[in-house]
Amino acid sequence: MLSLIVNRILWAIPTLIFVSFISFVIIQLPPGDYVTAYVAQLRHSGEYITELQEAAMRQEFGLNDPLLVQYWRWISAIVMHGDFGRSLEWNMDVKDMIWDRLGLTLAISTLSMIFTWIIAIPIGVYSATRQYSFFDYIFTVFGFIGKGIPEFMLALILMWLGYAYFNMDVGGLFSRQYETAPWSWGKFVDLLEHLWVPIVVLAFGSTAGLIRVMRANMLDELGKPYVETAYAQGFTERTVVWRYPVRIALNPFISTVGWALPALFSGDIIAAVVLNLPTTGPLLLKALQMQDMYLAGSFILILSVFTVIGTVLSDILLAVSDPRIRMA
């Protein structure tokens, strides 16, 4: 068990290096570099910079060094000092800008994942034990529709419905009067009133998918002899279903928790842009549009790192829950 955990964590290290390198390459991709942008900014505000000064600056920041050296400098600053570089657009340190938004992104993603599970598992079990029943068909249709509707479409439709029929503004996370107010009970309630929209938007698609997966897993398990044995021993249906096949059918869920994270982050970005949420999405989009690459790269790096950690955690969870994997 311990060796498996250590093994997984060790495997995560090259993955982390890989994703950090990819993030750095993305930072480097647009033409021009930090100094080009910085000089343009200075010139814009009326200062005079000669070519020579520009070259000296490049030398000072080490932008003439090979890519790998620059990458090493960038990543070691992050790992050693938590220094993500500077955002040109906002003229702030990146590290001061991202943590608030990351917290909200994580909160929304986690909440919608829990929401997905709470809804998808009972429905999946129901659909499998009552196969071809009326509600099974309803949920099947729902599952397909959920797969077909992109997040931003759902967000737009909810926004339109909210506006046209309920006369409310479903965008944002807070009402206007609470936006800058300090935390209070009223602000918390206000947050809950707004939070359900992004959670529904994010959970909709994954719920639909998970119901299908859960149903298929359960159908595989329900036909096996051990289920029949349990029935033969006189347990009630509820005991049989929830104590044995559900536990096995849940395995694929646990192993895909890690994969669910990137999907949630991706969905969050688009939904957040539409719904105007103060999460990572809109800021990342803005950073990319402005080619504010240190900010954008940091976001991509951190989101990827969370994903890798999530994958490792789900692998370990899977080993804990399934002796067949633990012992192998």
Next chain:
Amino acid sequence: MTQISNTMSDPIYDAVMASEEREMPPLAGEQTTKEGRSYTAKPWTLIWWRFRKHKLAMASLFFLIFCFFSALFADFISPYRPADIDKLNTFVPPANIHLFHDGKFQGPFIYALKRSRDPETARVIYERDTTKIVPISFFVEGPEYDLLGLVPTKIHLFGAADKRQKVNLLGTDSLGRDLFTRLLYGARVTLSAGLIGVAFSFVIGLFIGAIAGYYGGLVDALIQRLMEFIRSVPTIPLWMGLAAALPIAWDPLFVYVLITFILALIGWTHLARVVRGRFFALRNEDYILAARLAGASEYRIITRHMLPAMTSYIIAAVTLAIPEMILGETALSFLGLGLRPPVVSWGVLLQDAQNLRSISLAPWLLSPGIAIIFVVLAFNFLGDGLRDAADPYGR
């Protein structure tokens, strides 16, 4: 066990025999021909027979064929050009086609548009004037175009008989451009981006998946790692990062190809996984061993013996990958990082519907989104049907 069932009566055996005896006589003639047909039928015929039973998948297939044809003949079907601006016709609501006026059959027509201004907000208000009808006629002359890029012509499928009137089936946008026309032209870009992106990822995925599955061992472990790396990066941020790095000033066509390539860079892992899994399953089949013993080269084994056995699976996987590509393209364009105007794609069209103000003012701007949902659903149904049909052990 066999001895027992020979000497003693086996209830299951008896039941099977009895049911066969009960059912056989009346159907005997028909049964043998049908059985005989399915014994001699080629694998593809069998798949087609199984697929045909899938009603939803068949309907989706026809729907998609219809969509692709509409996209191909967009310039013929649409009454206008996608970039035609009409300043006096902005935010016109969709026109309903009627057949009867005052209880009399008139042929297809729409009611004329009455334009007035809100006295308080000075906003333009459109109303349908139910006394004045605008007949729609077919094969009318309109803006010139080259049919399929070859035949210069002016004939459009339909249009207002009266040249001064306009038929805006799905309404118009903020510049008075006909949304129906733009939707059809956008279908060209969006649908083909899906196909081209899948083609890219198909080539990469097939190649790498085949290598991993055929050689196994260290090569497989390395490729598995690589795929895990790629999948551990959140898709949309990576797409966004790569797409944002494309210079805006480049030729739109070139950007389009690059965007599809970026989509494929991540999409190939799913296909590679399918191919790899099939290769693993097939590698230990007896007939592959037989081919190897007969001295067939590796290339021959892969191309002549293994690939044909997995084509159906690959086709199903490819079909299921297309909607992912379409959603990716629309999401990127919607965010303003993918294709940009003047290119018309469904994602670009949806950019107009990005904020509450325009949605509340002109909800019909959401129609490209409805089109996306239908096309994605159709591809999913089609893929599911193909997958079921391709599985020889299925029902």
